[in-house]
Amino acid sequence: MTEAAHEMVTLEDIGKGVGLLTLCQPEARNSLSLAMLDQLEARLREVTEQPAIRVVILAAQGKVFCAGHNLKEVQGQLGDDSAQLELFQKCSQVMQQLVKLPKPVIAQVQGVATAAGCQLVASCDLAVAAESARFATPGVNIGLFCSTPMVALTRNVSRKAAMEMLLTGEMISAAKAEQLGLVNRVVADAELGEASLSLAELVASKSPKTLAIGKEAFYHQVEMPLEEAYAYTSEVMAKNLKTLDAKEGICAFVEKRPPEWQGR
Numbered sequence: 001m002t003e004a005a006h007e008m009v010t011l012e013d014i015g016k017g018v019g020l021l022t023l024c025q026p027e028a029r030n031s032l033s034l035a036m037l038d039q040l041e042a043r044l045r046e047v048t049e050q051p052a053i054r055v056v057i058l059a060a061q062g063k064v065f066c067a068g069h070n071l072k073e074v075q076g077q078l079g080d081d082s083a084q085l086e087l088f089q090k091c092s093q094v095m096q097q098l099v100k101l102p103k104p105v106i107a108q109v110q111g112v113a114t115a116a117g118c119q120l121v122a123s124c125d126l127a128v129a130a131e132s133a134r135f136a137t138p139g140v141n142i143g144l145f146c147s148t149p150m151v152a153l154t155r156n157v158s159r160k161a162a163m164e165m166l167l168t169g170e171m172i173s174a175a176k177a178e179q180l181g182l183v184n185r186v187v188a189d190a191e192l193g194e195a196s197l198s199l200a201e202l203v204a205s206k207s208p209k210t211l212a213i214g215k216e217a218f219y220h221q222v223e224m225p226l227e228e229a230y231a232y233t234s235e236v237m238a239k240n241l242k243t244l245d246a247k248e249g250i251c252a253f254v255e256k257r258p259p260e261w262q263g264r
Contacts, residue, residue: 009039011046017204018197019053021105026062031070032116037090044097051263054211055204056101057196058124059108065133068115068149071142088148091116095123095152099219102212104203108196109133109183112171115146118182122152125215126203127183128196129174135182138169155222157181207245207261 012020021043023030030036047053060066069087077083098105098120107113107124114136121127121135137153139146146153146166154162157180165172174186187195203211217236221229240246244264252259 008036009043011043013050013053014197016201017052017054017208018200019047019050019056021047021056021058023058023060023066026060026064028070029064029067030060030062030117031067031073032091032120033070033073034087034090036070037087037094041090041094041097044094044101047103048101051208054103054208055200056103056105057108057200058105058120059193059196060110062111064111064117065107065109065113066117066120067112068117068119091119092148092151095119095148098123100216102215103208104211104215106196106200106203107183108192109174110189110192112136114171115139115149119146119149119152122149122156122182126199128185128187128192128199129177129183130189130192131174131186132189133174133177133183133186134171135165135174135177136169136171137165138171140167141169153182207243207249207259208263209243209245209261210240210249213240213243 007024010022010024012022014020021040023036023040025031025036047056069091074084074087077087104126105124107121107127109121109127109129110133112134113121115138118135118137137146137149139149150162150166153165157165161180172180174183177183178186185195185199213236217233221233224232244262245259248262249259
């Protein structure tokens with residue numbers, strides 16, 4: 001693997017239970033080429049294997065968070081059905097990997113997040129955006145409907161809002177994205193890094209075992225009918241109560257002291 005390829009996505013343990021994943025191809029607008037997706041997939045596997053990292057911030061270098069797929073790469077694959085399918089399947093796998101990762105992921109968004117880049121934000125558990133950030137699913141403008149980005153988008157915002165973004169391809173502001181539920185917080189550009197780190201450290205202060213249980217249960221129950229969801233989450237809570245961290249947390253609360261998490 002070349003040094004340039006190795007540096008497409010970096011992972012750094014920045015302390016206090018927080019890992020920093022960074023997309024490092026600003027010259028390509030951090031587009032999700034097949035090579036970039038391979039790197040992101042590998043880094044997410046590394047995150048899983050590092051117990052010191054309890055929460056992940058997904059950031060990007062440069063003025064653009066992620067411009068979606070690399071259209072030059074897509075253009076070069078025209079007529080190669082297997083290569084095209086491989087790209088979209090790989091992207092879909094990585095988005096699902098984010099959801100299935102047993103650690104919360106926070107998108108730190110500056111500049112624009114378009115098409116698969118918007119999908120990337122929507123696939124993260126939380127998102128903090130700079131005031132100047134903008135979002136779009138503009139595939140309709142080039143005759144390629146944002147069908148895979150639509151999956152994550154429609155699981156974050158209302159149907160009408162998603163359809164408007166998908167059918168018009170227009171950019172929306174960070175404030176509008178917050179209003180629609182695509183991002184959690186909008187902060188001044190200069191405060192973006194500090195704000196996302198503060199949120200990450202807050203989440204990382206919780207039991208890693210409980211975070212993993214809760215994240216998995218959230219995405220599993222959200223697609224269920226109401227009665228089935230309550231039956232499932234009742235079982236989850238009963239099992240959660242058997243963990244050492246739940247017992248420690250309850251004892252610490254009763255004894256009015258900070259809990260000491262074991263991650264078990």
